[in-house]
Amino acid sequence: MSKGKNSEAVRVVVRCRPFSKKEELSACENILEVDDKLGQITIRNPKAPPDEPMKVFTFDAVYGWTSTQRDVYDEVIRPLVESVLHGFNGTIFAYGQTGTGKTYTMQGVSNDPDKRGVIPNSFQHIFTQISRTQNQKYLVRSSYLEIYQEEIRDLLCKDNNKKLELKESPDFGIYVKTCLLS
Ligand SMILES: Nc1ncnc2c1ncn2[C@@H]1O[C@H](COP(=O)(O)OP(=O)(O)OP(=O)(O)O)[C@@H](O)[C@H]1O
Ligand SMILES: [Mg+2]
Known part of the structure; x- marks a missing residue:
């Protein structure tokens, strides 16, 4: 990885997981190639005609199933x-x-x-x-929030069934009213 890449403000890194047992047992086919040197993922559409070019995507870094x-x-x-x-x-x-x-x-x-x-x-x-x-x-300071189906819960709060509110303040923008702040 070059120094230049590490100094980017936003980096997009892809990690591909290995096949699960179920995928292995059902003889799933791998359609991805991961090139960690070039930071590229190549996707092959198994249903495409043989002359169709594969799709190549480039990221700041890519990690394959052995990472x-x-x-x-x-x-x-x-x-x-x-x-x-x-x-x-x-x-x-x-x-x-x-x-x-x-x-x-x-x-x-x-x-x-x-x-x-x-x-x-x-x-x-x-x-x-x-x-x-x-x-x-x-x-x-640490907080641990779950957003699931538009609802926010504080996983470090004893009463974590409580749905939390999303607020906006002119001083520090959008925030979640957590147990710590309430
Ligand atoms: N890099 C990896 N190496 C080995 N096993 C992995 C890897 N990544 C994921 N798995 C396994 O794949 C399964 C699915 O992964 P995981 O639960 O992390 O997915 P998820 O993205 O969090 O899904 P969800 O959105 O449903 O929470 C798990 O059994 C996990 O242990
Ligand atoms: Mg998960």
Whole structure:
């Protein structure tokens, strides 16, 4: 990955998960090629006539089915968390249809250190960094909200069945009225 790419304000990174057991057993066909050097995904339409060209999409980085949680953290997330520790704003946003691996990438498997995802790895990164730093004060605040079918719930709130309100303030824009603020 070039330095230039890492300095982009918004980076789009694609991760393709491996076949599930069910997909393997039902002899699903792979229609994707992942080129991590070029950052390209090639999609072949199995129903297309043989002369139809394959569709190629280019992203800031792509990760195939053999990529590990560590690869994704070290190459994509670590630089962003480092910049947050230096006072910049940063957002990591997982997007994709159901079953594509958002929860696996973001959360992972908690009882297997190699399979821990972005959230536990970034917590570890942040608190390790803080514990090694002297003469500097940090404030870490965390919230965990679920937006599902237009409803917002606070997953860290004891009464997390409560639907939360979306508000707008002239001073700090749109916000969710969470347990912390109420
Ligand atoms: N990179 C990966 N390596 C191995 N297994 C994976 C990977 N990504 C996803 N999986 C597995 O694929 C299945 C679906 O993934 P996951 O639950 O993360 O999807 P999701 O995008 O969060 O779906 P939903 O939108 O329904 O919540 C899970 O069983 C998960 O463990
Ligand atoms: Mg999920």
